[in-house]
Amino acid sequence: MATLKDVARLAGVSVKTVSNVVNGYSFVKPDNRRRVEEALEATGYRPNLGARNLRRGRTGFIALVLPELSIPYFAELAGLVIAAAQDHEWNVLIEQTFGTLAGERSALASLGPHLVDAAILSPEALQVDDFQLPVPAVLLGEHAVDVPISRVGIDNVAAAQAAVRHLISLGHQRIAAIGAHPHRGTAALRLEGYRRALAEASLPFVDELVVPALNYHRADGAAAMRSLLDLRTPPDAVFCFNDLLAIGAMRAAGERFVRVPQDLAVVGFDNNEESVYSSPSLTSVAPDKAAIAQAAVALLHRRVESGDALENVETPFSLQVRESTVAR
Amino acid sequence: MATLKDVARLAGVSVKTVSNVVNGYSFVKPDNRRRVEEALEATGYRPNLGARNLRRGRTGFIALVLPELSIPYFAELAGLVIAAAQDHEWNVLIEQTFGTLAGERSALASLGPHLVDAAILSPEALQVDDFQLPVPAVLLGEHAVDVPISRVGIDNVAAAQAAVRHLISLGHQRIAAIGAHPHRGTAALRLEGYRRALAEASLPFVDELVVPALNYHRADGAAAMRSLLDLRTPPDAVFCFNDLLAIGAMRAAGERFVRVPQDLAVVGFDNNEESVYSSPSLTSVAPDKAAIAQAAVALLHRRVESGDALENVETPFSLQVRESTVAR
DNA sequence: CATCGTTGTTCCAACGTTGTAAAGACTGGG
DNA sequence: CCCAGTCTTTACAACGTTGGAACAACGATG
Numbered sequence: 071m072a073t074l075k076d077v078a079r080l081a082g083v084s085v086k087t088v089s090n091v092v093n094g095y096s097f098v099k100p101d102n103r104r105r106v107e108e109a110l111e112a113t114g115y116r117p118n119l120g121a122r123n124l125r126r127g128r129t130g131f132i133a134l135v136l137p138e139l140s141i142p143y144f145a146e147l148a149g150l151v152i153a154a155a156q157d158h159e160w161n162v163l164i165e166q167t168f169g170t171l172a173g174e175r176s177a178l179a180s181l182g183p184h185l186v187d188a189a190i191l192s193p194e195a196l197q198v199d200d201f202q203l204p205v206p207a208v209l210l211g212e213h214a215v216d217v218p219i220s221r222v223g224i225d226n227v228a229a230a231q232a233a234v235r236h237l238i239s240l241g242h243q244r245i246a247a248i249g250a251h252p253h254r255g256t257a258a259l260r261l262e263g264y265r266r267a268l269a270e271a272s273l274p275f276v277d278e279l280v281v282p283a284l285n286y287h288r289a290d291g292a293a294a295m296r297s298l299l300d301l302r303t304p305p306d307a308v309f310c311f312n313d314l315l316a317i318g319a320m321r322a323a324g325e326r327f328v329r330v331p332q333d334l335a336v337v338g339f340d341n342n343e344e345s346v347y348s349s350p351s352l353t354s355v356a357p358d359k360a361a362i363a364q365a366a367v368a369l370l371h372r373r374v375e376s377g378d379a380l381e382n383v384e385t386p387f388s389l390q391v392r393e394s395t396v397a398r
Numbered sequence: 399m400a401t402l403k404d405v406a407r408l409a410g411v412s413v414k415t416v417s418n419v420v421n422g423y424s425f426v427k428p429d430n431r432r433r434v435e436e437a438l439e440a441t442g443y444r445p446n447l448g449a450r451n452l453r454r455g456r457t458g459f460i461a462l463v464l465p466e467l468s469i470p471y472f473a474e475l476a477g478l479v480i481a482a483a484q485d486h487e488w489n490v491l492i493e494q495t496f497g498t499l500a501g502e503r504s505a506l507a508s509l510g511p512h513l514v515d516a517a518i519l520s521p522e523a524l525q526v527d528d529f530q531l532p533v534p535a536v537l538l539g540e541h542a543v544d545v546p547i548s549r550v551g552i553d554n555v556a557a558a559q560a561a562v563r564h565l566i567s568l569g570h571q572r573i574a575a576i577g578a579h580p581h582r583g584t585a586a587l588r589l590e591g592y593r594r595a596l597a598e599a600s601l602p603f604v605d606e607l608v609v610p611a612l613n614y615h616r617a618d619g620a621a622a623m624r625s626l627l628d629l630r631t632p633p634d635a636v637f638c639f640n641d642l643l644a645i646g647a648m649r650a651a652g653e654r655f656v657r658v659p660q661d662l663a664v665v666g667f668d669n670n671e672e673s674v675y676s677s678p679s680l681t682s683v684a685p686d687k688a689a690i691a692q693a694a695v696a697l698l699h700r701r702v703e704s705g706d707a708l709e710n711v712e713t714p715f716s717l718q719v720r721e722s723t724v725a726r
Numbered sequence: 727c728a729t730c731g732t733t734g735t736t737c738c739a740a741c742g743t744t745g746t747a748a749a750g751a752c753t754g755g756g
Numbered sequence: 757c758c759c760a761g762t763c764t765t766t767a768c769a770a771c772g773t774t775g776g777a778a779c780a781a782c783g784a785t786g
Contacts (some may be wrong), residue, residue: 071510071511071512071532116510116512117512118452118512119512119513120448120451120452120457120512121452121512123448124446124448124449124452129448138477139467139473139474139476139477139480140470140473140474140477140671142468142470142473142672145467145468145470145473145476146467146468148467148473148492149466149467149468149494152467152492152493152494153494161491161513162491162492163489163490163491164476164480164490164492165480166477166480166481182399182444183399184399184444184445184446184447184448184449185447185489204399288671288674292675317672317675318675320677321675321676321677321679324677343468343616344470344645344672346616347616347620347645347646347649348649348676348677349648349649349652349676349677
């Protein structure tokens with residue numbers, strides 16, 4: 071692998087002059103510039119990023135800390151973050167926490183200024199004490215605890231409210247919610263949106279219709295749905311806090327021969343690609359994931375470059391209505 | 399951030415002694431070792447990986463080049479590769495190619511010995527000329543072209559054959575295949591398995607029942623299925639070359655009120671988590687993804703450490719029978 | 727012609743780490 | 757008490773890069 075030294079020798083100039091050409095420094099004689107460029111071409115020089123970053127005190131990487139890549143929402147988001155990071159000449163390092171406190175702590179511990187320039191976090195269990203981060207960070211989702219960190223995300227209350235309003239507008243009266251969670255910030259906000267939508271339609275808030283889910287996997291949605299169907303009076307609609315829960319819920323409904331949407335309307339959250347092709351397809355709250363990814367990366371870039379202050383960016387969302395609430 | 403120098407000053411020893419302690423060199427006096435360890439603890443020292451790797455001539459990273467993280471198979475695989483890489487103290491850099499030749503070329507071009515120590519590739523369109531890799535690499539899947547690179551994967555012919563045999567054993571006679579592809583190595587092998595299963599049961603190979611798919615997304619499966627249902631005599635079973643195609647196919651069948659599995663049996667390939675919860679759930683060939691990830695990383699590690707020769711690792715697979723071929 | 731400012735180039739040091747070689751400290755045997 | 761050998765520590769250089777200072781060449785100005 072060619073180094074600056076090799077190029078310099080070939081071009082007959084000093085190492086620094088080559089460095090100047092590579093970095094676009096203006097004052098290089100046309101003649102030298104040409105010779106250097108030819109030598110760069112001939113040697114196929116590529117800068118050694120490790121050395122450059124050692125010198126510059128930057129690493130060229132950002133971390134993306136998320137629960138699990140096998141969760142479609144995070145997989146899609148990761149893809150978009152990688153794409154967005156490229157625009158800022160950043161490479162992305164993905165750390166999986168598996169949604170556990172230990173996993174999140176160890177992911178954070180492995181982060182250091184020598185490894186990444188900044189971090190994008192999707193924590194689920196972190197405590198206040200854990201947020202002594204060595205690098206600028208941005209939170210995707212919500213603050214579970216009150217901590218001074220930038221955040222990018224949608225208005226979860228409004229989004230949940232829109233979803234439940236949709237169910238109400240279809241005439242549903244007994245609407246369940248799946249996904250309540252003791253520590254998750256988003257869960258609390260979505261529950262609040264659910265509560266508000268019920269209230270504005272003067273529908274009662276019924277405790278037994280709110281089912282918690284510890285993980286947000288398909289199996290949890292199925293289990294929650296089964297418990298709802300076991301109620302003396304099962305719900306006629308259900309709002310799930312993510313699409314996986316909804317997919318699981320629809321599956322459980324099918325197993326009991328409960329028809330969706332005729333007997334039970336279902337709304338999800340995240341708008342996974344999977345939900346477009348499920349049978350029935352799933353009505354879902356669709357956050358603009360590309361906007362989230364771009365906003366997060368751009369925010370960190372500003373932060374690292376110019377030490378900008380904390381920010382709270384709100385990204386748009388929409389409600390995608392499909393067969394799980396309105397039959398074809 | 400503390401450096402070796404800081405620790406050395408605090409412990410009253412030379413930088414190198416600290417380095418020796420950090421790297422587990424044996425001959426350090428117990429007394430000094432203790433003092434150094436205390437100083438390490440006190441300063442919270444973390445080695446600067448950039449500097450270490452610059453010195454060692456390694457980067458500590460491997461690249462994982464794949465089409466798209468939003469494809470569940472690759473997302474799951476990526477998660478497993480990250481986990482496997484951790485065991486070898488490697489961080490994983492994910493590059494998305496979006497299945498295009500240009501994307502794959504640019505991903506490969508961005509790879510260099512200064513960026514990654516090795517690479518795991520899932521190419522779809524690469525030509526022979528492109529395989530002038532600057533680092534050791536391993537191919538996941540199949541050689542589309544004859545090129546001397548290590549490979550990890552399942553026996554695609556046998557796996558496809560098992561899937562089609564299963565359909566034949568259920569009494570199906572007119573079995574379609576979705577996913578033929580002009581350049582993809584796996585596609586050719588799966589088609590061969592399909593062909594062999596038909597042959598050994600003395601079933602005819604019918605051209606119109608083999609439908610190509612350029613991408614392997616859900617939409618392509620749906621489109622292919624529609625064309626099959628438009629045939630004068632539609633198939634009574636279909637073998638899809640991945641689960642996404644199968645999900646799309648089931649969706650298209652549902653839209654035409656073709657019942658799965660009563661009117662049409664469907665088998666997929668990859669065994670995505672999604673397929674367990676679809677309605678009906680999907681029978682699928684299940685490669686051992688964890689084994690693939692671990693084998694690929696371990697192989698590269700051997701290669702980098704001791705310059706081992708090329709290898710061809712075959713990982714196990716199984717057939718997961720679900721509702722799309724056998725009604726509950 | 728001396729001075730100055732501008733432009734262009736080079737040299738040196740440093741980023742934090744580790745391999746090498748050499749120096750220093752200790753041990754036991756003669 | 758010296759020497760050889762073993763154990764322990766240190767100084768130095770180097771990995772490839774870039775910022776800054778120093779220097780050189782140049783034309784313009786007074």
